[in-house]
Amino acid sequence: MKSFDFDFLKFSWASAIDIILVAILIYYVYSLIRNTLAVNLLLGMFIILIFYQVVKGLHMDLLSKIIDKFISVGIMALIIIFQPEIRRFLLHIGKSTFLQKNKAWWGYLFGSKDRERDNLLRIKPIIDACKSMKKSRTGALIVFVKFYDDELFTNSCEIIDSKISKRLLESIFQKHSPLHDGAVVIAENKIKSASCILPLTDNDKLPPQFGLRHRAGIGISETADAVAVIVSEETGEIAYAKQGRVRMNVSFGELEKLLNKDF
Incomplete structure (x- = not known):
């Protein structure tokens, strides 16, 4: 055998x-x-x-x-x-990576409590601006990136490079502002640019009520290490896009936690 x-x-x-x-x-x-x-x-x-x-x-x-x-x-x-x-x-x-996942512990060892408090202070004007725009149903798209890509954003945006401010965000997205079309990009704790034209998502399974603002927010979260906050002009509802996925009807408490975690 x-x-x-x-x-x-x-x-x-x-x-x-x-x-x-x-x-x-x-x-x-x-x-x-x-x-x-x-x-x-x-x-x-x-x-x-x-x-x-x-x-x-x-x-x-x-x-x-x-x-x-x-x-x-x-x-x-x-x-x-x-x-x-x-x-x-x-x-x-x-x-x-390990360092990124454990940055909270590293930051704690080197006194990041002050940084976390400063981060909350930087997020506050964004939350306040979203509250105001939700109340007035002003459409807005705010993108947060960890690394500002000059090639991706500069060619299609108006450079602002300003301190984050509630009034500035409201004035940019005000309906009669020449910069209200497009997105505001925030990086390095500054409003880097406005009126940015972003790539739209190719996802064909999104709800039909999603307009260009939502599709652009989802699209940039797919192509870059970025998150996007979208304020609907029709309903005033706030959406949060990350890694190609979108969370709808986000409360201000949830928005603060998400931005504090990701921004």
Whole structure:
């Protein structure tokens, strides 16, 4: 009787760690491309690969060579096509590192209580401005970024570079202001720019009542390490967008906690 090689059934701790790491990688990739056009692009590429195998199996040499040339530049095409997703993936990894996750403890050791108190003072004018705009049903889009990307924002914005102020925010979004269309970008504890044109989300599963303001807020949270506060012009309701997901009907208490955590 012939002996069989069962080496492939051997299982070690390294194999378990390998499987866990692959599962985590797949989860991260899925969470980043979920509800985006990237899913359809991956599906299209998968169909092309299946078609290529079928054509190759039928010995259709001419068509096989054409598809083979297309696949040969696939890595470069993937980098170009999935540039926003790759950017988000790297930002997500950097934001999830040990130092970032434990910055509260590091800050505590070096006396961050004063910084937290200062942070609340900086958030207060934003909360007060949102209260006023909610009451008057003034549409607003306020984006908070940890790293101000000059290439992304400067070319489509009016530079402000001013201290955060309730009155300034209200005057920018006032309906007759020339800057009220677009978003205000806050970074480095300053109002950096206003009237910014932001990329819209590709998510086609959003509620139909979402207008350009909501789609732009969700879009910037998908493509950059940013969060967005949206005040609806129709209802006055406040929404909070982060990592492509949006939380509706946010109370001012919740908004303060979210901004204190993320901003």
